[in-house]
Amino acid sequence: MLETLLNEIPRFFTYYNIVFLLKALFATFLLSALGCIIGSVLGFLIAVGRNTTSRILMPLRAALIIYTEMFRRIPFLVTLMLAFFVFQALNWDLPMFSVALVTVCVIGTAFIAEIVRSGFESVHDNQWDAAYAMNFSYLQTLRYVVVPQAWKVILPPVFSFFILFIKDTALASQIGVLELTYAGKVMNNKGFSATLVFGTILVLYFSLSYPLAKFGQRLEKKLAPARNR
Amino acid sequence: MPQLEIVNLKASYGGQTVLEDINMAVEKGETISLIGPSGSGKSTLLRVLTGLLPPISGHIVLDGKKIDYNNKAQVQELRRHMAIVFQQYNLFQNMSVMKNVTIAPIKIRGRPKKEVMEYATQLLERVGLADKHDAYPDELSGGQKQRVAIARALALRPDIILLDEVTAALDPELVNEVLDVVRLMASQGMTMFIVSHEMAFVREVSAKVVFMAGGHVVEVGTPEQIFDRPTQQRTKDFVGKILRH
Numbered sequence: 001m002l003e004t005l006l007n008e009i010p011r012f013f014t015y016y017n018i019v020f021l022l023k024a025l026f027a028t029f030l031l032s033a034l035g036c037i038i039g040s041v042l043g044f045l046i047a048v049g050r051n052t053t054s055r056i057l058m059p060l061r062a063a064l065i066i067y068t069e070m071f072r073r074i075p076f077l078v079t080l081m082l083a084f085f086v087f088q089a090l091n092w093d094l095p096m097f098s099v100a101l102v103t104v105c106v107i108g109t110a111f112i113a114e115i116v117r118s119g120f121e122s123v124h125d126n127q128w129d130a131a132y133a134m135n136f137s138y139l140q141t142l143r144y145v146v147v148p149q150a151w152k153v154i155l156p157p158v159f160s161f162f163i164l165f166i167k168d169t170a171l172a173s174q175i176g177v178l179e180l181t182y183a184g185k186v187m188n189n190k191g192f193s194a195t196l197v198f199g200t201i202l203v204l205y206f207s208l209s210y211p212l213a214k215f216g217q218r219l220e221k222k223l224a225p226a227r228n229r
Numbered sequence: 230m231p232q233l234e235i236v237n238l239k240a241s242y243g244g245q246t247v248l249e250d251i252n253m254a255v256e257k258g259e260t261i262s263l264i265g266p267s268g269s270g271k272s273t274l275l276r277v278l279t280g281l282l283p284p285i286s287g288h289i290v291l292d293g294k295k296i297d298y299n300n301k302a303q304v305q306e307l308r309r310h311m312a313i314v315f316q317q318y319n320l321f322q323n324m325s326v327m328k329n330v331t332i333a334p335i336k337i338r339g340r341p342k343k344e345v346m347e348y349a350t351q352l353l354e355r356v357g358l359a360d361k362h363d364a365y366p367d368e369l370s371g372g373q374k375q376r377v378a379i380a381r382a383l384a385l386r387p388d389i390i391l392l393d394e395v396t397a398a399l400d401p402e403l404v405n406e407v408l409d410v411v412r413l414m415a416s417q418g419m420t421m422f423i424v425s426h427e428m429a430f431v432r433e434v435s436a437k438v439v440f441m442a443g444g445h446v447v448e449v450g451t452p453e454q455i456f457d458r459p460t461q462q463r464t465k466d467f468v469g470k471i472l473r474h
Contacts, residue, residue: 126315126317126319127319127321127322129281129315129319130315130319130320130321131321132280132281133279133280133281133308133312133313134308134312134333134337134385135305135308135309135333135337135338136333136337140336140337144321144332144336145321145323148323149322149323
């Protein structure tokens with residue numbers, strides 16, 4: 001077993017194969033990173049919108065609630081298919097990578113919106129009272145009072161979501177996006193042993209998620225006030 | 230002309246009427262105390278006055294100008310004149326003492342930073358916390374927090390200050406340090422609304438005492454009238470119970 005594996009290695013790590021795997025790694029990285037970044041920005045905005053109270057914005061809040069609750073409940077794969085067929089029905093000839101990218105952004109946004117919203121909620125109502133009584137506006141209260149306190153509640157679940165998310169991008173292989181999991185299947189079909197191929201894929205996934213987790217830990221330490229460390 | 234007039238204020242909370250027929254006139258520099266059993270609407274009245282709980286009907290008149298609580302601009306104008314100190318201090322947990330006191334004057338009112346910092350330093354000295362500029366709320370005792378909250382309210386240079394049971398959450402030995410600060414403010418001619426259960430204190434500082442029960446004003450008078458010669462049965466019952474222990 002070990003011997004066959006060792007024999008395979010020189011054939012496996014050829015220049016062509018390494019480039020192929022790195023390309024796939026880059027696709028996974030891009031899907032995860034853009035999903036996380038765009039998802040964070042839009043998710044934050046959605047949480048800000050959902051937290052408003054004015055009557056005029058009621059329809060907006062309703063729309064945002066429907067959006068978040070819906071896409072947090074639909075399985076990733078179904079959302080992916082949905083995006084795929086919607087674009088097809090619209091006759092937009094998008095590359096598969098873009099379809100997958102739209103999907104990860106839609107899902108990332110929904111999940112992060114919910115995490116941020118519950119983070120806002122963790123800040124005591126009396127902070128809002130004090131701010132409003134001193135004429136802070138909604139956005140000023142968020143900026144100066146609520147967000148600085150909510151960060152330390154928001155960050156840990158956001159980073160654990162990011163890490164789950166990297167793994168979820170594997171589903172993009174289902175519509176033929178060349179990312180890590182798909183690359184693994186291709187190599188496996190070429191006759192390389194599953195142990196070697198998926199062992200390599202595992203290491204590559206790890207190389208993405210481990211630094212992210214470390215970064216998250218550092219950020220949490222940095223943002224948490226000294227006295228709470 | 231009274232500085233503040235409260236006209237037919239009515240408020241409800243969770244579908245229940247908690248304040249009704251509230252009418253009052255306050256002269257500049259007067260200290261008015263609201264007393265009454267728990268749930269009588271004293272604290273609610275202060276929340277309504279600052280616009281944190283918009284009333285169902287009624288309005289107030291501030292310096293001759295009518296304030297409609299449904300009008301955002303008018304409420305903002307009102308809040309430039311009125312500051313509130315909460316029972317639970319409500320200090321901003323993410324800010325140092327100095328930042329708590331200065332953020333609203335600097336960021337919201339747009340006053341010059343240097344001037345605000347100087348004034349804040351004076352105020353913190355006046356409330357006995359000159360050495361706590363850089364401390365965070367978590368590091369302070371209840372009495373210290375409440376004194377920071379008072380300094381924060383004063384830093385806004387309000388015309389009227391509302392004190393909502395400012396000693397209720399404090400350990401008995403910390404009560405006096407806060408009351409001393411309130412005495413000082415009263416002596417300097419600030420118009421104050423005080424909700425308090427410290428009857429001896431109420432008697433000492435108030436020009437007028439308002440007895441409330443069940444969301445209504447039952448009786449208004451000087452401290453002597455309310456505590457020594459109440460005319461309403463409910464006031465008599467309440468005062469009797471309080472003074473017996």
